[in-house]
Amino acid sequence: MDRFLDAIHARVAAHVNQIAQPRCATVQAFDPTNHAVRVAIQPEGLLTGWMPLGAVAVGSGTGIVAPPAIGDQVLVVPQEGDSEHWHVVSRIFSQVAMPPVSPATNKPVQSGEVGVFTNGAYLHVSGGTIYAQASQFKLHGNLVVDGSISSTSGDVSDQHGSLDRLRGNYDRHTHSSLSSPPTPQDSE
Ligand SMILES: [Fe+2]
Numbered sequence: 001m002d003r004f005l006d007a008i009h010a011r012v013a014a015h016v017n018q019i020a021q022p023r024c025a026t027v028q029a030f031d032p033t034n035h036a037v038r039v040a041i042q043p044e045g046l047l048t049g050w051m052p053l054g055a056v057a058v059g060s061g062t063g064i065v066a067p068p069a070i071g072d073q074v075l076v077v078p079q080e081g082d083s084e085h086w087h088v089v090s091r092i093f094s095q096v097a098m099p100p101v102s103p104a105t106n107k108p109v110q111s112g113e114v115g116v117f118t119n120g121a122y123l124h125v126s127g128g129t130i131y132a133q134a135s136q137f138k139l140h141g142n143l144v145v146d147g148s149i150s151s152t153s154g155d156v157s158d159q160h161g162s163l164d165r166l167r168g169n170y171d172r173h174t175h176s177s178l179s180s181p182p183t184p185q186d187s188e
Contacts (some may be wrong), residue, residue, distance in 0.1 A: 020078035026094065027072045029032065037068060037088060039076060051086045073097065104131035 025039035028047060036050045056064040067072070073092045093099050099108040100117040104124045109115035114125040119132035133141040155162040171185050 002092035015022050020086075022075055022077045022085035022089075025076045027068045027070055027074060030068055032067060035067065039074060039086070039088070041076070046108070048076075048086055049084075051088060054090065071097075083136075090180065102126075102131070104135065111142045140157075 024042045025048070026042060027037050029038040029050075031037070031050065034050075035053045035055070037053050038050055039048050040046065041048060055070065056066075068091065073094045074088045075090040075092055076086040077089045079087060090187075100115070100122075101108055102115055102117070102124045103122060105126060109124065109155050113127075116123040117160075122132065124131040147155070155164055157163070167186050172181060174181055
């Protein structure tokens with residue numbers, strides 16, 4: 001009887017061993033059209049075929065996407081245990097790719113916060129404040145602000161010119177009945 005059970009256990013173990021398990025891997029190639037990747041399964045370094053890259057949100061023409069870089073560490077899961085069909089289900093920070101330090105707080109993004117970081121620009125939602133930095137913010141569409149707008153070191157302009165130039169022209173203008181500019185002046 002023991003031999004019989006041992007034989008069954010051996011058959012079951014052999015079968016279970018054939019079921020592929022989730023594995024860590026590194027990205028080796030990225031298809032920017034389909035957002036598919038090829039990865040090297042670690043630690044063997046076995047190169048896979050193309051597989052879908054999981055995303056935070058997907059839809060028809062919608063989504064939240066952040067394409068990977070070559071070398072990024074990911075977690076891959078075999079579809080129904082099939083080692084020929086993998087999916088990237090997660091991206092994993094590592095000792096060589098640590099979570100980014102936010103320029104806004106000089107710390108990695110903390111629990112309850114949200115951050116988006118690229119080379120040259122970032123967006124960090126922390127508490128009641130949204131910190132953002134970029135060489136340019138390009139908005140297409142109307143901007144509606146329920147509050148004040150202030151520029152501490154720049155200008156505010158419309159298609160005719162800046163408010164500063166408008167103020168200068170106003171302060172210089174004269175009336176034909178006056179020899180000097182009328183009051184009030186706007187020197188602010
Ligand atoms: Fe006037």
